[in-house]
Amino acid sequence: MKADFTASEASRLDAIFKALTKWQAEISLPQALALIVIAKNPGLSVNELAEKLDQPQQTVSRHVSVLLGRYQTSESIVPRAFIRQEINVNDPRSRALFLVPDGQSFLKALVADSKAT
Numbered sequence: 001m002k003a004d005f006t007a008s009e010a011s012r013l014d015a016i017f018k019a020l021t022k023w024q025a026e027i028s029l030p031q032a033l034a035l036i037v038i039a040k041n042p043g044l045s046v047n048e049l050a051e052k053l054d055q056p057q058q059t060v061s062r063h064v065s066v067l068l069g070r071y072q073t074s075e076s077i078v079p080r081a082f083i084r085q086e087i088n089v090n091d092p093r094s095r096a097l098f099l100v101p102d103g104q105s106f107l108k109a110l111v112a113d114s115k116a117t
Contacts, residue, residue, distance in 0.1 A: 015113070015114050015115065016114045018113065018114075019110055019113035019114035020032070020110075020114075022113060023106070023109075023110060023113075026106075027066075027067075027082070027106070028063075028066075030053075030055070030059075030063055031063045031066055031067055032110070033053060034049060034053060034060065034063045034064065034067060035067060035082055035083065035099070035103055035106070035107060036107065037049055037052050037053060038067075038083055038097045038098070038099060038103075039099050039103070039104070039107055042096075042097075042098050042099065043088070043096040043097070043098060044096065044097055045088060045091075045094040045095060045096060045097070046060055046061055046064055046094070046095065046097070047094070049064070049097065064083070064085075064097065066079075067081070067082045067083045067103070068081055068082075068083060068084070068085065069081035069082070080102055081100055081102060081103075082099065082100065082102055082103035082106055083097050083098060083099055083100060083103050084097075084098050084099075084100050085097050085098075086098065
């Protein structure tokens with residue numbers, strides 16, 4: 001059964017779908033969600049990120065490793081860093097996560113793409 005959406009809602013869903021599809025070779029949806037949370041909460045730890053995403057810490061650690069550019073997710077895509085980690089000034093045992101310019105550019109492009117209709 002087809003869901004009932006207004007023309008505006010359907011258009012917005014199409015724009016979001018197209019924006020995410022364009023970037024899916026480079027970043028997965030869970031990684032994009034992690035990147036958004038980091039952008040909105042600079043300096044949070046992996047454990048805090050896991051709590052905000054309601055995901056296991058081990059799963060979020062893998063996403064963070066990809067976002068740090070440590071793993072190649074595709075043979076055709078060269079890994080690039082979207083975030084950096086630093087020693088947390090409040091707790092030297094943990095690492096604080098921050099966007100790097102590529103991460104900020106990616107999110108701005110994603111937002112711009114999702115606005116285009």
